[in-house]
Amino acid sequence: MKFVLVIGDGMADRPVEKFGGKTPLEAAHHPHMDEIASKGTCGLLQTIPPKAATGSEAATLSLLGYNPEKYSLGRGPLEALAVGAPLGWDDVAFRCNLVTERDGILVDYSAGHITTEEARELIQGLNQKLGRGEVAFYPGLSYRHVLVLRGRKYSPAVRCFPPHSFVGHPVSTLPVTPLAEEAEETARLLNRLAAESKALLTSHPVNMRRAAEGKSMGNMAWFWGPGRRPRVPLFHELHGLRGAVISAVDIVKGIGLCAGMELITVPGATGYFDTDYEGKADYALRALEKYDMVIVHVEAPDEAGHLGDFHLKVKAIEDLDRRLLGRLLSGLEGDYTVGVVADHATPVEVRTHTRDPVPFAVYRKAEASSKPAKRFDEASVKSLGLLLESGEAFIRLFLGLP
Numbered sequence: 001m002k003f004v005l006v007i008g009d010g011m012a013d014r015p016v017e018k019f020g021g022k023t024p025l026e027a028a029h030h031p032h033m034d035e036i037a038s039k040g041t042c043g044l045l046q047t048i049p050p051k052a053a054t055g056s057e058a059a060t061l062s063l064l065g066y067n068p069e070k071y072s073l074g075r076g077p078l079e080a081l082a083v084g085a086p087l088g089w090d091d092v093a094f095r096c097n098l099v100t101e102r103d104g105i106l107v108d109y110s111a112g113h114i115t116t117e118e119a120r121e122l123i124q125g126l127n128q129k130l131g132r133g134e135v136a137f138y139p140g141l142s143y144r145h146v147l148v149l150r151g152r153k154y155s156p157a158v159r160c161f162p163p164h165s166f167v168g169h170p171v172s173t174l175p176v177t178p179l180a181e182e183a184e185e186t187a188r189l190l191n192r193l194a195a196e197s198k199a200l201l202t203s204h205p206v207n208m209r210r211a212a213e214g215k216s217m218g219n220m221a222w223f224w225g226p227g228r229r230p231r232v233p234l235f236h237e238l239h240g241l242r243g244a245v246i247s248a249v250d251i252v253k254g255i256g257l258c259a260g261m262e263l264i265t266v267p268g269a270t271g272y273f274d275t276d277y278e279g280k281a282d283y284a285l286r287a288l289e290k291y292d293m294v295i296v297h298v299e300a301p302d303e304a305g306h307l308g309d310f311h312l313k314v315k316a317i318e319d320l321d322r323r324l325l326g327r328l329l330s331g332l333e334g335d336y337t338v339g340v341v342a343d344h345a346t347p348v349e350v351r352t353h354t355r356d357p358v359p360f361a362v363y364r365k366a367e368a369s370s371k372p373a374k375r376f377d378e379a380s381v382k383s384l385g386l387l388l389e390s391g392e393a394f395i396r397l398f399l400g401l402p
């Protein structure tokens with residue numbers, strides 16, 4: 001039996017009065033999701049337990065059957081794994097933004113969405129000047145990079161400020177501070193690296209060029225999201241299945257890697273509305289020749305939710321259905337189980353993640369359905385009265401375990 005799980009990030013929503021009291025899933029035309037729902041088992045799933053933060057970290061862990069309240073996942077280590085940085089159990093990883101500082105103020109958390117090529121030069125420059133055995137910078141995409149501090153003497157018990165939440169604040173009010181005695185050296189080092197980065201980056205030719213073109217400079221490294229490599233039990237040891245993950249999002253990739261799954265890179269996957277949906281379907285079908293289970297993650301509905309754009313979210317759902325799911329279903333052979341689910345809700349009227357339970361549908365070929373729904377949307381699956389309280393319950397249902 002082969003397993004495919006298609007995750008629409010932030011796809012769940014709430015009824016929007018302005019659009020006839022419908023959710024984007026209710027308004028969208030998605031015959032392939034409906035086919036899975038009408039032949040399979042549907043319900044609602046609580047992916048985010050009360051004590052977990054509302055976001056894709058907790059939700060993705062849940063969908064893979066892990067309890068997010070049990071595993072502390074920092075953004076740093078997940079992104080470190082996703083960019084291919086070597087990460088030992090003792091190391092501490094941080095997300096490292098390239099930000100714009102002007103007159104002592106944090107003015108842009110993304111350095112004007114600096115290009116990957118320019119950022120790579122800046123980060124490699126930092127690594128040459130500031131990197132040494134214990135300190136290593138790894139370039140990622142655009143403004144998103146990684147810092148790894150190696151060895152037990154460093155600690156993730158530091159308070160950091162996610163820069164996107166502190167735009168407009170004076171940098172001097174946002175120092176990294178230790179939350180425990182053993183983290184004092186770590187905090188000191190991070191503040192020193194940040195200060196030195198400013199001096200080195202401001203005079204870098206890449207930034208001189210950007211300034212001349214009227215663009216924001218990436219003139220400071222900003223550290224946040226600390227953590228050690230999470231000790232998550234491996235999926236194949238728990239379930240005897242070899243898995244692979246297709247996603248353009250570092251958090252999802254990192255969780256897959258922690259669970260012992262392989263990453264499959266689709267060249268045109270962007271994590272945005274222009275992603276290569278067909279490519280994701282084709283790579284997933286090919287991956288199923290080698291792996292027992294493939295997770296296909298699509299970020300676009302979440303982005304539309306954050307933008308508060310109902311029509312864009314409807315379009316993202318329809319693209320996912322027609323261009324990815326339809327292509328996948330027509331290519332599947334032999335015995336298979338296919339599931340479709342949202343990781344969490346990103347309601348267009350809230351514009352951020354919420355704890356609402358999410359709809360799921362699971363269809364196992366040649367098996368009679370116990371809870372079919374006419375359509376795949378929040379209200380249709382809710383009316384069936386099946387609410388799974390945990391990701392563990394979901395993965396058991398998905399894998400057909402007792």
Ligand SMILES: [Zn+2]
Pocket residue numbers: 010302303306346353
């Ligand atoms: Zn989101």
